[in-house]
Amino acid sequence: MNKYYVTTPIYYPSDKLHIGHTYCTVAADTLARYHRLRGEEVMFLTGTDEHGQKIEDKAKEAGVTPKEFVDHIVEGPRGVLDLWKLMNVSNDRFIRTTDGYHVESVQKIFKQMYENGDIYKGTYKGKYCKPCESFWTESQLADGKCPDCGREVQDAEEEAYFFRLSKYADRVRKLLEDTDFLQPRSRVNEMVKNFIEPGLEDLCVSRTSFSWGIPVDFDPGHVVYVWVDALSNYITALGYLNNTYHDYDKWWPADAHIVGKEIVRFHSIIWPAMLMSLNLPLPKHVFGHGWLLLDGGKMSKSKGNVADPYILAEQFGVDALRFFLMRTFPFGSDGNFSNELLIQTINTDLANDLGNLVSRTTAMVGKYFKDTLPEEHQYRAEMDDDLKTLVSELRKQYENAMDAFAPHTALAEIFKVIQRANKYIDENAPWKLSKNPDDAPRLACVLYNLLETARVCGILLTPFMPESMEKLLTQIGAGDGARTWESAAHWGELPENVTVQRGDILFPRIDMDAALQALEDAKQAALREASGIEVEPQLEEKVDFDTFCKSDFRVVKVKSCEAVKKSAKLLKFILDDGTGVDRQILSGIHAWYEPEDLIGKTLIAIVNLPPRKMMGLESNGMLISAIHTEKGEEALHLLMVDDAIPAGAKLC
Ligand code: MSP
Numbered sequence: 123m124n125k126y127y128v129t130t131p132i133y134y135p136s137d138k139l140h141i142g143h144t145y146c147t148v149a150a151d152t153l154a155r156y157h158r159l160r161g162e163e164v165m166f167l168t169g170t171d172e173h174g175q176k177i178e179d180k181a182k183e184a185g186v187t188p189k190e191f192v193d194h195i196v197e198g199p200r201g202v203l204d205l206w207k208l209m210n211v212s213n214d215r216f217i218r219t220t221d222g223y224h225v226e227s228v229q230k231i232f233k234q235m236y237e238n239g240d241i242y243k244g245t246y247k248g249k250y251c252k253p254c255e256s257f258w259t260e261s262q263l264a265d266g267k268c269p270d271c272g273r274e275v276q277d278a279e280e281e282a283y284f285f286r287l288s289k290y291a292d293r294v295r296k297l298l299e300d301t302d303f304l305q306p307r308s309r310v311n312e313m314v315k316n317f318i319e320p321g322l323e324d325l326c327v328s329r330t331s332f333s334w335g336i337p338v339d340f341d342p343g344h345v346v347y348v349w350v351d352a353l354s355n356y357i358t359a360l361g362y363l364n365n366t367y368h369d370y371d372k373w374w375p376a377d378a379h380i381v382g383k384e385i386v387r388f389h390s391i392i393w394p395a396m397l398m399s400l401n402l403p404l405p406k407h408v409f410g411h412g413w414l415l416l417d418g419g420k421m422s423k424s425k426g427n428v429a430d431p432y433i434l435a436e437q438f439g440v441d442a443l444r445f446f447l448m449r450t451f452p453f454g455s456d457g458n459f460s461n462e463l464l465i466q467t468i469n470t471d472l473a474n475d476l477g478n479l480v481s482r483t484t485a486m487v488g489k490y491f492k493d494t495l496p497e498e499h500q501y502r503a504e505m506d507d508d509l510k511t512l513v514s515e516l517r518k519q520y521e522n523a524m525d526a527f528a529p530h531t532a533l534a535e536i537f538k539v540i541q542r543a544n545k546y547i548d549e550n551a552p553w554k555l556s557k558n559p560d561d562a563p564r565l566a567c568v569l570y571n572l573l574e575t576a577r578v579c580g581i582l583l584t585p586f587m588p589e590s591m592e593k594l595l596t597q598i599g600a601g602d603g604a605r606t607w608e609s610a611a612h613w614g615e616l617p618e619n620v621t622v623q624r625g626d627i628l629f630p631r632i633d634m635d636a637a638l639q640a641l642e643d644a645k646q647a648a649l650r651e652a653s654g655i656e657v658e659p660q661l662e663e664k665v666d667f668d669t670f671c672k673s674d675f676r677v678v679k680v681k682s683c684e685a686v687k688k689s690a691k692l693l694k695f696i697l698d699d700g701t702g703v704d705r706q707i708l709s710g711i712h713a714w715y716e717p718e719d720l721i722g723k724t725l726i727a728i729v730n731l732p733p734r735k736m737m738g739l740e741s742n743g744m745l746i747s748a749i750h751t752e753k754g755e756e757a758l759h760l761l762m763v764d765d766a767i768p769a770g771a772k773l774c
Contacts, residue, residue, distance in 0.1 A: 125165070126157035127373040131381050132169040132217060132355050135195035136176050139205055141429040141459060142382075142414045142421045145447045149411060149529065150380040151211045152448055155585035156524050158212075160607050165373045167359050168206065169217035170196050174255045174348040178334035188334045189220060200432055208432065210440055210588055215367075217359040219336075219351055223366035227358035228351050229339045231400065232327075235285065236340070240399040246282040246326045249275035254384075255348050257326050262317075269316070270384050271420075283328040283344060290395035291322040297394055297404065304390045305527055306454035309383065309410040313390055325392060353393045357402070376405040378527075386410035409527045412456040414447075421459075429459060433644045437637065441587035442468045442629060448529045448586055449537075461641055465632050472629035475540045476579070482547060483572040484597055484622040490556045494621040495570055500563035506571055509546050510613055512539050513578050517611045520582050533586065536579050543575040573598045573616055581610040590628050597625045657750045674730040675746070675773035676700065677763060683717040689737050693717050695745065699729060700770015708741035714758045726761045726773065 130150040133143055147168060154166035172192040181191035196202045196218060206213065217224060235241040249258045251268035258268065258275060268275050295318050297303050298310045328344040329335065335345030354362075360374055361367030381389050389408045397404050413420065416429065435443050446467045451457030487493060516539055523531035546568075555565040577600050584591040595605050599622045604615040650656070678697040681704065686692035691710040699705045707727060726746040734741050746761045 124157075124160075124162040125373065126154070126162045126378075127165045127167070127376040128154050128157070128378045128380065129166075129356055129376055130168040131379075131385060132171040132219065132352055133202060134174075134176070135170050135172060135192045135202060136180055138195065138200070139202060139431065140421050141431050141434065141447075144205070144209060144431040144443075145414050145451075146380060146382055146411065147206065147211055148209060148444050148447050149453065150378075151209075151213070152444070152529055152585045153378065153380070153524070153527075154212060155588065159581070159585055165215070165360075165369075166213045167215045167217065167356065168211070168213045169215075169355060169359065170202055170219065171348070171352040171355070172196070172218055172220045173335040173345070173351055175252060175329075175332045175334070176255060178332050181334075192218075192220065205431060208435055208440060209444065212588075215359050217355045219355060221366075223361075223364040224355060224358045225336050227363040228336045228346055228354050230363040231354050231358075231396075232283075232336075232338060232346055232350065233340060235396070235399050236283070238399065240286045240289065241283050241327060242286070244282065244284050244324075245279065246284075247279045248277075248326070250278040251275045259323055261320055278331075280330050282326045282330070283338065283341075284324040285327045285350070285392075285396070285399075287322050287325045287392065287395050290398050291318060293398060294318065294322070294391050294394055298390060303394075303404070303407060304386070305407060305409045308454070309386050309390070313387065317387060317391055322391070349388050349392060350396065353388060353396060356393075356405070375403040378407045378409060379405055380409050380411065380527075383410045383412055407527075409453075411453050412451065414451065414459045415456055416459055418458060429461075430645065430648060433641060433648060434461075434464065437640060437644065438464065438468060438632065439590075439629075441590040442472055445472065445533075445583075445586050449533045450530070452530050453527055461638060462634070465634050465637055468629060469631055469634075471537060473631040475537060475544060476583075477627060477629040479540055479543050479547075479572065480576050480594055480597060481627060483569060483576060484624045486552050486556075487569050487573070487622045488624050490552070490562075490565060490569075493624070495566045495619055496562065497619045498563045499567035499570055499618060501567055502564070505546075505550065506567070509539075509542055509571055509575060512542055513575050514611070514613050516578055517582065517607075529586070532582070536582055539575060540579055543572055546575075547572065570616070570618065570620070573620060573622070574613060577604060577616060578610050578613075581605055581607070593625060594628060597623055597628075599623060653752070656752075672730075673728055675726055676729050677767045677769055677771040677773070678705065678725050678727045678729075678745075679769045680720050680723045680725060683720045685712055685717055686737050686739065692737060693720075694739060695720075697725075697727065698769040699727070700768065705729065705742050706740060707743045707745055708736045708739055709745045711745075711747065711758055711760065715760065720760070723760070724763050724765045724767060724769075726763060 128150055130147045133139060150166065154164050157164045177188050177192060181188040184191055232241065249263060251258065251271065251273060253273055254268055254270050256270060262269055263275065267273060295314065298313055304310050304313065327347040327350050328338055329347060330343050333345060335348060336351050338344040338346060356376055357370060357374055358364060359367065360370040362370045379389050386408065394404050446464050449471060450463060450467055487495060516535060519535045520532045523535065550568045552565055552568055555561040576594065576598050580591045580594040599620040600616060603609060609615040676699055678699045680695055681698055682696045684694055686694050686708065691712050692708050693712050695707045695709060697705045697707060727743045728746065729743045731743055748759045748761060750757055
């Protein structure tokens with residue numbers, strides 16, 4: 123049986139994952155599912171890359187240990203594991219670089235490279251990009267900044283271990299230029315021009331300035347450079363130099379590492395060189411996909427423009443989101459993500475083209491044949507051959523595209539066929555055929571051809587939309603034998619007298635405006651939740667207008683304010699309310715304001731409440747504040763208005 127080992131990058135759990143990360147993992151998952159569909163045995167690995175200074179700093183900021191910090195993002199609610207489960211990601215293994223077996227293996231890998239002379243001790247002088255955790259030489263900087271992310275770099279100098287990357291320059295160059303190891307081909311040119319031609323320098327592979335990393339066991343104080351640690355995951359997760367797993371020999375070398383373009387350098391230069399040093403076989407392919415951009419720029423938390431895959435999946439459905447990601451953006455190129463594009467794609471491809479094909483066809487089988495087609499069909503060569511030929515050739519085209527890491531092309535081929543099938547409905551006008559009982563065999567044939575088309579498309583779409591395609595295949599009456607990879611290459615796998623099972627609409631049409639509004643509301647709610655802010659729910663009970671108008675709200679100016687003796691909470695205000703007579707109001711807000719800070723402020727008070735005594739003093743009215751809770755604590759803000767508004771102005 124053929125085997126296929128595919129990986130995603132392991133994610134930095136420094137923040138929540140966004141739609142860009144989801145893109146990369148869904149692509150690898152689709153590939154893994156495609157190979158399983160073909161009957162191959164698959165190992166699909168993903169995980170998290172949990173060491174490094176960035177994580178150490180973030181944990182400090184949050185007041186927790188680095189391990190507690192990453193545990194929360196990986197295992198906590200709506201964390202990495204939850205997201206992959208939600209997205210129906212079918213990984214066979216999940217590695218965390220803080221797992222003991224990985225730590226043990228990395229220490230051994232580092233030692234082996236040290237013992238074979240490929241790692242040596244020296245002094246590191248250069249530039250370091252903290253967010254990318256990358257070292258750069260002067261010549262590699264872009265306008266003095268990090269060539270990957272464009273941010274400022276820092277001077278760095280310390281005793282460190284180095285990996286003899288320079289020794290492997292020629293072999294790596296050959297690997298890139300003479301083989302199809304790195305794809306798409308345009309990435310080869312990028313790597314050679316930007317990194318190999320300027321001369322590969324030895325790589326600094328240990329740090330002493332922070333401690334959140336895997337210790338170099340023979341030189342305490344040094345931790346292993348996070349990329350050496352992270353890249354090793356692809357073999358430690360199989361049991362290389364540890365006893366937790368035992369299938370290194372079975373799976374290595376990997377068939378494909380799917381990675382984003384900014385980390386192609388690590389996967390196509392450093393990783394092969396490390397493997398050469400360890401004398402291990404090289405992975406067969408690295409594919410560097412493009413980025414999903416937002417408003418033409420990189421997605422980042424700091425830009426506040428992160429698209430939340432949870433919200434999108436909850437609103438539009440996991441399969442629709444998975445499909446959109448693979449259908450819309452050519453896999454090797456950058457693409458602009460937008461909610462509008464997502465909704466349009468769902469409506470056009472899924473609701474209109476695919477959804478309609480299935481619902482119209484099954485509805486007609488229901489209406490004209492009570493769900494079961496008769497055995498007798500009337501084939502008409504020239505009308506049917508076009509569709510049949512397209513469908514029969516589809517699997518081959520799909521296979522070529524999938525094998526060339528072009529899932530978007532595979533989907534384009536499928537949708538050409540779906541569109542052709544919809545046209546075939548109009549050409550044959552089944553509603554007209556249904557009028558004449560003599561046309562029943564022809565009508566049966568037309569509907570059968572449509573069901574067969576939906577079947578083959580449904581099978582080939584399964585890696586992209588596993589749950590919905592299972593439903594589709596059930597609705598059109600495909601038994602187990604008519605759902606296989608094998609059967610997708612053959613026309614006529616459904617029985618002539620197939621019975622359909624009409625079911626729910628697979629992909630409901632989405633109302634653009636309502637969906638955009640709902641997304642905005644969900645985003646705001648998520649932001650409030652993340653910030654720990656809660657507000658009281660609004661009252662259901664209505665107040666009639668006349669009653670409301672009886673409340674007399676006025677602008678007031680604070681003439682004096684002092685704390686009430688023996689009260690921890692109360693402040694006593696003397697206010698100008700525009701009447702010429704001072705008004706005294708007591709307010710329990712000392713926890714939030716110091717009295718001297720409020721003198722001269724312009725506030726709002728309700729002035730026609732009955733007088734009330736507190737701590738022996740009379741209060742004539744109430745100052746208006748806004749309240750909410752933040753991380754469990756009540757927060758209060760006095761309503762302050764423009765000082766230009768005169769005392770006594772009435773609110774209406
Ligand atoms: N920890 C490293 C990988 C180590 S693998 C040995 C890392 N992690 S990451 O979390 O920053 O990124 C993980 C993957 O998500 C990368 O392949 C990256 O390219 C991808 N993406 C992050 N943002 C992206 C987009 N906006 N669009 C597409 N993919 C992007 O790098």
